[in-house]
Amino acid sequence: RPGLLRPVSPTCRRSELRGDAGCDRRPRAGWSPPPPRAPVQTPPAQVISFLAAVLHKKGTREDIENNMPEFLLRRVKKEPTSSTIKKMFLIVAPLSVLYNWKDELDTWGYFRVTIVHGNKKDNELIRVRQRKCEIALTTYETLRLCLDELNSVEWSAVIVDEAHRIKNPKARVTEAMKALKCDIRIGLTGTILQNNMKELWCVMDWAVPGLLGSRIHFQKQFSDPVEHGQKHTATKRELATGRRAMRRLAARMSGCLLRRTKALISGQLPKKEDRMVYCSLTDFQKAVYQTVLETEDVTLILQSSKPCTCNSGRKRRNCCYKTNSHGEAVKALYFSYLAVLQKVANHVALLQAASTSRHQETLIKRICDQVFSRFPDFVQKSKDAAFETLSDPKYSGKMKVLQQLLNHFRKNKDKVLLFSFSTKLLDVLQQYCMASGLDYRRLDGSTKSEERLRIVKEFNSTQDVNICLVSTM
Ligand SMILES: [Zn+2]
Structure with missing residues (x-):
């Protein structure tokens, strides 16, 4: 679908899917790495701003000095470091964005960050217990496996990315998240939880336990009347009761829920054009x-x-x-x-x-x-030289259109993200890139999570790499 050739970076797509402020925090002019600028109000950026504030970061060299080990610190600063307990924060995110968080934290501030994940996690947990970091990053799975270890630490706050994963009261991940000892809980999500009241209850009950009462109480007071009021057979009375329940629910949650939509930052985003191109068959x-x-x-x-x-x-x-x-x-x-x-x-x-x-x-x-x-000709050709045959645009109308688009973008040195649902089609596109001498990168399900960030960075900063093939799966 050529309509998918939109200039968004894969690291941003996630936030796009959230339906929030998401994307293109760093619009690219040409290929050169952009100068740092104020983060757009994406949820991760808001969280990072919050952490910088509560950790008293200044955004200067002072932060770096403060991050040095204490024996070094004493030589730099005469006064002893404050004896108060340092604040420590836990960020829980899906593995697919874990390294993204690390990268964003490193981009926007000087934080001491530890990643608790993978085979080095035991060492990292020791560091965490010795309070040698300010922010610990971990995944849902690691949290479940290392709940006791993580609970032996006093956290100032826990931040959970993609919090809609805590929507099922019976799931093990929900049990683990609810068993995590920390009073200040911040969840980020772009899934419209209002569509499913039970899921909304579950996520809110994790963030602010007891805010909406027990599940049965919530059902009686809120979800049943609202759902009855939404039926097309609802009587006037049911409709009114439903609306009242909705208003009460909104009031109850108003202090705990912050909504951010794209409209808020529309002025900071580059203009987006969506075009649908119909391609005829060859x-x-x-x-x-x-x-x-x-x-x-x-x-x-x-x-x-x-x-x-x-x-x-x-x-x-x-x-x-x-x-x-x-x-x-x-x-x-x-x-x-x-x-x-x-x-x-x-x-x-x-x-x-x-x-x-x-x-x-x-x-x-x-x-x-x-x-x-x-078509014996085609069969013979794909046997002899599958490589060129399959990627030859004459075999696909979409490839013909794509070829022209890519030639155009190449002249402009534009960055192109090419999405496909099918990895087989990505193979064909990859063969096409190779046959045409185009330098490309590729992200799909088999790309390791540690590799992804490197690939994205190379794509963003290398002049000759202008195409990235991405699997939508
Ligand atoms: Zn018959």
Whole structure:
């Protein structure tokens, strides 16, 4: 979908999905690394500002000196360091953004940060217990595994990113989060919890225990009346009761809930243009598509709701044409063929990708044999040089459009993020980049979380790397 060629960095997409202030804190002019500027009000940036304030950071060299070990500190500063207990904060985030947090903290301030995760976590936990850091970063999983160790430390506050993960009262992650000893709890989320009142209760009950009462109390006082009032059969009375309950709920939460929408920072974001580009099929795709339509199976599908030839008065699919010549039920073929046609329309090479089920795979193999027997040229070419064949734009209308777009962006030295749902298609795009001599980076499910940040940084700061292939999965 060329409409997805939007100039947002992958590290930002997350916040975009939150539907909040998210993105492009550092709009890129050309390729050069941008000068530091005030953080836009993304939730992480707000949290970092808050931490800087409560840790009395000055944003100067003084912060760095204060972060030195104490034996060094005494030489730098004459007066002894304050004897009050240092404040320590815990940030819990999904692994996919853990290193992002570290990077953001390092970008916007001088904090002593420890990552409690992976095989070095035992050493890091010792550091935490000795209070040698100001901020400890960890994942939901590590928190669950090391709850006792983390509970042996006095935290000034805990900040939980993607807090909607605490929405299920029975989940182990929720139990662990509720068992964490800390009175000041801050949760960040972009999921509209109001849509599901039970989930809202669970997250709020973690953040401010008891604020909304017990689950049963909450159901009686708030969620039942609100839900009854929302039914289209609701009486006037139910409607009024529902609205009153909603107002009471909003009032109850008003001191504990802070909403941030994109509108607040719209002035700080670069203008965004969304364009949908319709791409017609290439001649090759049309021929393959037509061949699929002419198969016995599709003919059976297309005629399945016509009256049967035996004059029974029933539809063909319920009478003499229930199955194809392989004994497969025609009804079961609909979605398989929809998927096949979708693949052809995207890129014929996708037919060769591994399918989700074994049944689908045998089906696709059969179709390929049938279809490609008409295109021996393509088959021979993909055997000889799969590499160039598959990435040749003449095999896909979208690739043709993309090729022109990429040429245009290349001239402008624009940064391009190329998203695809299918990693197989990313393979094709990758082959295209290699064949065209374009330097690229790639992020998908198999990219290690430690690697992601390096890849994003290289993409952002290297002049010749202007394409990043990203899997939406
Ligand atoms: Zn019949």
